[in-house]
Structures are given as structure tokens and as C-alpha cells.
Amino acid sequence: MKHSALALAAAIVLGVPGVGLEVARPVLFLSEPLVVWTVPGEDSPRVSLGPLDVPLDWCTTWDGERTRWEGAFPAFSPPGVWMVCTDHSCEAFLRVPDVMGIVEVRALPGTALVLAGQEGFVGKTGWAWFVVPPGEHVLGASMSGQQSCYRVLVYPAERVTVSLVLASLGTSSGAVVPGHTVTLYVHLLSPRDLPSAYGELELPEGWEAMPLEGVHEPVRRGEVAVRCWRVVVPPSAAVGEYVVRMGFPDLGLEAQVPVVVTPRLSPREVVCHWDLAADGLDLSLPCRLTYDRLLWAATFVGQELPYTGRVFTQAELNALAAEWAAGP
Incomplete structure (x- = not known):
């Protein structure tokens, strides 16, 4: 299955974008029909698996500008990388067993992803797809220095859609003397506009934090938003490495940064x-x-x-x- 997913990715990345042909979902369960749109006047789409042409039972509707085709596959049609073509273009799609789950990730183009041991890349469409076994998985994402982790719960024959906001934490100083203050920087990068980004700060015991102006301002799509907190390390803090965490419960997102408490600085x-x-x-x-x-x-x-x-x-x-x- 992993090889099939990689083959689909290669087909999408290397293929020339189609003219007037759009596949609704490039990853399908075996129980799902194929849905495509074409420009007016096109004949029935042609579907194939390798060198074998496979006739589908098509149902068509007109949405005012394009023709919508919904095709039912013959019984026992196998999983794998399939192609759908019109007279002018072709697109690849992947069919997977219903015992698996599909994770659809919406993020900014260029975002690098890792899920269940598979590496992915968000293309210019703003979407990426993973086929994974059921269970709880961690989705890792990174772009332009911003990194995030999401927990994704996957069930058989179900799709999970994740709209990925990237977050990273940084500090004005990675080392701090007890009794002093550092600035915590929270960088956010979102594929969509956010009216606000409510964050819950988790500090070591005895530490305090104060938000600076603008922490509740909207986050604009595609722009790195920076939010700041002043973090006070108490004079009684023991020497050692600590972790400061920021969670965004509305986004299912968390990030963290280490802070070293030391009696001496460089x-x-x-x-x-x-x-x-x-x-x-x-x-x-x-x-x-x-x-x-x-x-x-x-x-x-x-x-x-x-x-x-x-x-x-x-x-x-x-x-x-x-x-x-x-x-x-």
C-alpha cells in the first residue's frame, strides 16, 4: 500500500495538469464511486488499470458549467493506481481497501508531512493524502521553520480531514538565570484565515507568564503570525532543562520549546x-x-x-x- 501511495504521488507530481478534467477525490475506498467533472461536449471518461480498460456504469448531471460524472466500478475491481482520461487529459487516482483509513491534509503548498512512517508533500492544490491503518497516529508537519504535531484518530473506511496550522515556539534566550524573564515567541502559519488563535500555555511549576499586546489578533492565511508572552523564571528555580508548551485546543495543535535554567551564561x-x-x-x-x-x-x-x-x-x-x- 505504501508503494501504491508513492506511485500515485509520483503520477500527480510528474503529470501535466489536465485541461477541463477534475477528479473529486484522488484517493478512494473500494466501496466508493469515481466522481469527475469535465467541460461540456466531452465524451464519457475512460478508466483504466495499467493496460486494461475498465468500463464504468456512469451517471451524469449538469451543474450549470460542467458535467459531473459518477461511475460505479465493476464488482471485485482491485485496489491500485488507476487512470481516468478524456480526449484532452488524464488524471491518476488511487483505490484502497475499506479496512484502511484515509487522511486528507489541507495545508499551505510546500508543507512537508510525515504520518505513520510515510513522508508526504503538499502540492500546489493545497492538499495531501495518506492511506494508513486504523488507530491513533501522529502527523508531523514543517514549513519555513515552523513545525507542528497533530494526533489523528483513524477508523476503517473513514476519512479524516485535517486543516493544518503550523506552530513553533522560540525564546529570546535559550538559557536563563533564575529570577529573570524571557520572551516566548509563538509563530503560526495557517492555510486559512483564523479569527483568533486561542492558546493554552503550560509552564513548569512556579513559573509565570504574561501575554503581550496582540496575542488574540486574527491570523491571516499564508502569513507568519507572531504572538509573544513574557515568561518569568522564579529565583527558586533549580538548574536544569525545562519544557514550555503551548496548546491550541480549537486546532488540535501543540508545540513546545526547551528552556535551560543555569547559574551562569556565556x-x-x-x-x-x-x-x-x-x-x-x-x-x-x-x-x-x-x-x-x-x-x-x-x-x-x-x-x-x-x-x-x-x-x-x-x-x-x-x-x-x-x-x-x-x-x-
């Missing part, structure tokens, strides 16, 4: 997060090396740099300066 983390106006460390700021921050760091060469627990060297300053000079 010189780079300190310099790129130093608030010169307040003369203090602010890990909630975006990490950015600037000329003024380098001048501040230069005053500590040969001395202990705050929050690092060790002497700052000229070589370390030179490395930061080279990174700043090479940056955008």
Missing part, C-alpha cells in the same frame, strides 16, 4: 542581552550584538563579566566583534 548571551539604558541584563530582549554593546563589553576585558562567573578575554571580545562585523 559571554555572548550577556553582551547581546545587555540593556545599556538600564545597565542590567534583560533576557527578554532579542539577542543582538551592537557596536555600543561591544564598547560596554570592552570595559570588562581582563575582568569578570557579569553573570558569566569568569574573566572576559580579549579573544572573546574579538570573536564577538567579528560576528557583529559579519552580521546583516
